[in-house]
Amino acid sequence: MTEELKKGLEGVLVAESSLSFIDGDAGELVYRGYTIDDLAKNATFEEVVYLLWHGELPTADELSDFKSSMAKERHLDDGVQRLVRDLAEADEEPMAALRTIISDLSAYDPDTDADPTDEAANLRKGRRITAKIPTALAAFSRIRNGNDPVEPHENLDHASNFLYMLNDEEPDDVLAETFDMALVLHADHGLNASTFSAMVTSSTLADLHAAVTSAVGALSGSLHGGANQDVMQALLELDESGKEPIGWVEDRLESGDRVPGFGHRVYNVKDPRAKILSAESEALGEAAGTPHWHEYSVSIEEYLGEEKGLAPNVDFYSASTYYQMGIPVDVYTPIFAMSRVGGWIAHVLEQYDDNRLIRPRARYVGPKDGTVTPIENR
CATH class of the missing domain: 1.10.230.10 (Cytochrome P450-Terp, domain 2)
Incomplete structure (x- = not known):
């Protein structure tokens, strides 16, 4: 019996997840039981990331602690700052630059030697990666335009801080709220190509930085984030x-x-x-x-x-x-990554929690019965 070929894995179930649900016929998107409309109107990006990582919306105290811990991780180490400058001055494509920067963050992470499946260490790594992406992206964008980077503002939320670092001025409430909403909308979306790439990488027991780097690579394509x-x-x-x-x-x-x-x-x-x-x-x-x-x-x-x-x-x-927010066009996809990293990390945590190496098969359609001709007779 010939097995049915599912090109692109279309319609193939490969995992169970409690993170997000999509009803393609009804046009519905749900994060952990909450509709995207409800979250977009009533929750901030930090609340949504907490929800994805911890399974429930935070209390006021939990949110305050989470935002504070994220804000403290925004600064880039000197080595990463040098890399950002080198990439910007070399006029690297923004998504390629982001891919390289995230990989480099691993060298400076205090938990870099932790067991890849250590959940507590991965949550700390996740906070650092998520907090540092906006700093690196804003600095990269400013340097290539001949401007100095702007240091992160610990008293601003995630969305407002990025716009502040990008434009060297605090955004008004309308811009800040709109951008925060956009981050909420992009935070997770089932097993899209970049999320699945992160899961495949983590299924080998590669670490979180490797998984996120894989995801950025997948997101860069024009059929996905591009x-x-x-x-x-x-x-x-x-x-x-x-x-x-x-x-x-x-x-x-x-x-x-x-x-x-x-x-x-x-x-x-x-x-x-x-x-x-x-x-x-x-x-x-x-x-x-x-x-x-x-x-x-x-x-x-x-x-x-x-x-x-x-x-x-x-x-x-x-x-x-x-x-209309004044964001450079070629920074749109890195902003997608700035949001989706919350979902990537949540799916990687889920993958580690019940891991099995992801290893599909392909139907062989190549030649058969070949014999090797001695090299002098080829």
Whole structure:
């Protein structure tokens, strides 16, 4: 009997998880029993990370302690700072830089020699990795633009501190709340490619830094995290063309190009995160006097929905949201990593807790019955 081939592991169950649930037909996303709408409106990124790592939302005291412990880990060691500067001055691509930086963090981590499955040590490592990514990313972005890095601000929350370090000024409440919400929306999403990469790596009993480095590598591709950057570049192309959105889409499709930000491997309807970010993008545009970005997006969404039956994913509206916040386009995917690291670490902790080496098989379709010809006769 020939076993059914499932390319891309589509529809294959490989694990049980208590972290997040997706109903692709209903357009629902749940973290540990809480809907994404509820969390986006009523919980901060730090609360969501605590929920993912510890299984329940924190009390006020637990949240205060967690935020304080995260804030204390934001500083980069001198060696990491030198690496960030070297990568920025070499004009390295941001996701490649982030991948290298996270791997380097291992050399300075006090728990680097801990058993890979030591949960307490992994929670400490997780706090350090999660806290240091924004510092490294903001410093990298500033240095390549000829500016000095900005030291982290211990009294600001995770989202506000990143914007502060990126722009050298504290964000207003609207920007801070919008960015925090975006981080909440991206924190976890089932066994996506980057999360599964982290799980595969950790299943070998490699350490947490190795697992997160693997995840960053997977996220960098245009079919995963890189899509949000592609969306904004497409919207900028539309804006520069002077065409109406529908005509621009028709021209793009006729030339064989796809419109990024549409379709999803799991959702058969509109991504619930896209619904939330669409409203945020509209509000930002109205406040900044740049409503055209949201108007472009809505026109494209309506046309592709009616004509092609396609629905937008989270990348389609996160792109214009970030752009209106003044975030450089090629930093969008690293920001995705800045959020998703919370989910990666939670899944790695779950993998370690009930580990089995992940080792699928492939159906061999190559040649058979070969014999080696002596090298002088080849």
